[in-house]
Amino acid sequence: MSPNLKVVIVIPARYKSSRFEGKPLAKILGEPMILRVCKICAEVLDMENIYVATDDVRIKNTVEAYGFNAVMTSETHPTGTDRIAEVSSLVDADLYINVQGDEPVVDPNDISQIIEEKIKYPNCVIKGFSKITAEDDPDNLNMVKVVFTEAKKMIYMSRSRLPGAKNTQYSDTVYHKAVCIYAFNKEELQAYAKFGRKSDLEMIEDIEILRFLDLDIDVRLVETNSISLAVDEPDDILKVENHIIKLEQGKGRL
Numbered sequence: 700m701s702p703n704l705k706v707v708i709v710i711p712a713r714y715k716s717s718r719f720e721g722k723p724l725a726k727i728l729g730e731p732m733i734l735r736v737c738k739i740c741a742e743v744l745d746m747e748n749i750y751v752a753t754d755d756v757r758i759k760n761t762v763e764a765y766g767f768n769a770v771m772t773s774e775t776h777p778t779g780t781d782r783i784a785e786v787s788s789l790v791d792a793d794l795y796i797n798v799q800g801d802e803p804v805v806d807p808n809d810i811s812q813i814i815e816e817k818i819k820y821p822n823c824v825i826k827g828f829s830k831i832t833a834e835d836d837p838d839n840l841n842m843v844k845v846v847f848t849e850a851k852k853m854i855y856m857s858r859s860r861l862p863g864a865k866n867t868q869y870s871d872t873v874y875h876k877a878v879c880i881y882a883f884n885k886e887e888l889q890a891y892a893k894f895g896r897k898s899d900l901e902m903i904e905d906i907e908i909l910r911f912l913d914l915d916i917d918v919r920l921v922e923t924n925s926i927s928l929a930v931d932e933p934d935d936i937l938k939v940e941n942h943i944i945k946l947e948q949g950k951g952r953l
Contacts, residue, residue: 704793704794704818705748705791705792705793705794706744706748706792706793706794706796706814707744707748707749707750707790707792707794707795707796708740708743708744708748708749708750708796708797708798708810709750709751709752709783709786709790709795709796709797709798710733710736710737710740710749710750710751710752710797710798710799710800711751711752711753711779711780711782711783711797711799711800712733712751712752712753712755712758712800713753713754713755713779713782714753714754714755714757714758715755718931718932719930719931719932719933722800722801722930723753723758723800723801724757724758724761725930725933725936726936727803727930727936727939727940727943728940728943728944731761732800732801732803732930733751733758733761733762733800734761734762734765734767735803736798736799736800736801736802736803736805737749737751737762737765737767739798739803739805739806739807739810740798740807740810741767742807743807743810743811743814746766746767746768747768749767749768750767750768750769750770750786750790751767751768751769751770751800752769752770752772752779752782752783752785752786753769753770753771753772754771754772754773754774754776754782756771759771770785770786770789770790772785772786773785777896777897777907778897778901778907778910779797779799779907780797780881780883780888780891780907780908780910781891781892781907783795783797783883783888784888784889784891784892785892787883787885787888787889788889792885793884793885794814794817794818794882794883794884795882795883795884795885795888796810796813796814796817796880796881796882797879797880797881797882797883798810798879798880799879799880799929801929801930801931802878802879802880802928802929802930803928803930803939803943804928804939804942804943804946805878805880806923806924808924809827809878809880809923809924810880812827812921812923812924813825813826813827813880813881813882813921814882816882816919816921817882817883817884820919821884822884822917823916823917823918823919824881824882824883824887824908824911824916824917824918824919825881825882825918825919825920825921826845826853826877826878826880826881826882826908826918826919826920826921827877827878827879827880827881827920827921827922827923828845828847828875828876828877828878828920828921828922828923829875829876829878829922829923830873830874830875830876830922831844831873831874831875831876835876837860837874838859838860840858840859841858841929841931841932842858842876843856843857843858843876843877843906844856844857844858844859844860844861844874844875844876844877845861845875845876845877845920846861846862846875847875847920851919851920851921851922852917852918852919852920853908853917853918853919853920855909855912856877856904856906856908856909857904857906858904858905858906860874861874877906877908878923879929880923881908887911887916890914890916891910891911891914894910894913894914897910898910898912898913899913900912900913901913928942
């Protein structure tokens with residue numbers, strides 16, 4: 700990483716999730732999920748460069764009690780990226796790395812990889828992706844699918860199965876899902892916020908990254924090493940906990 704670049708990680712954390720109210724403070728093996736994510740991020744950057752962007756004082760108090768930064772942001776932001784855009788107007792940096800607060804098993808190496816790709820392509824939004832495994836259902840609307848060119852430039856993202864195969868000879872197509880690690884510069888975030896509303900495609904799909912297509916800002920994809928295991932609903936917590944337990948057993952810690 701270039702020593703001349705100021706890089707910060709911003710973790711958006713909203714209390715009033717429509718599918719899971721209070722999700723950032725939900726316990727994962729006894730620890731608030733937002734703290735698990737913060738500690739993973741602290742393996743990549745110093746704590747002073749990690750910010751939780753929230754609209755709820757309970758989340759703010761929780762992360763600050765453990766020495767992490769919290770920025771109180773507006774309650775009216777339509778997306779987490781709009782929330783990060785507000786942070787970019789308050790915290791000066793060259794690169795802003797978005798790590799989702801509901802990804803408690805994110806690999807710190809993947810975060811580092813996203814940062815390095817952003818340094819190589821400073822005028823493109825960078826986003827992670829991974830292959831959909833046999834355990835995943837590509838028709839799951841909670842799982843965002845992504846298609847891209849052979850040069851890893853994003854074409855589109857959807858909650859529907861992508862790409863669609865007309866011919867049965869492609870029934871074994873490998874699908875890819877979005878991994879919610881992003882990298883932005885300040886200009887990209889300010890343009891995103893200045894748009895002033897959700898774009899039409901963003902509204903239909905409920906996928907905030909699609910707004911960049913209407914802004915004519917390229918999005919490059921980076922394949923991550925780890926799986927994406929997000930907590931979208933309360934039932935997802937047990938799956939995440941079981942995954943963490945298996946990882947710890949494999950390392951001989953349990």
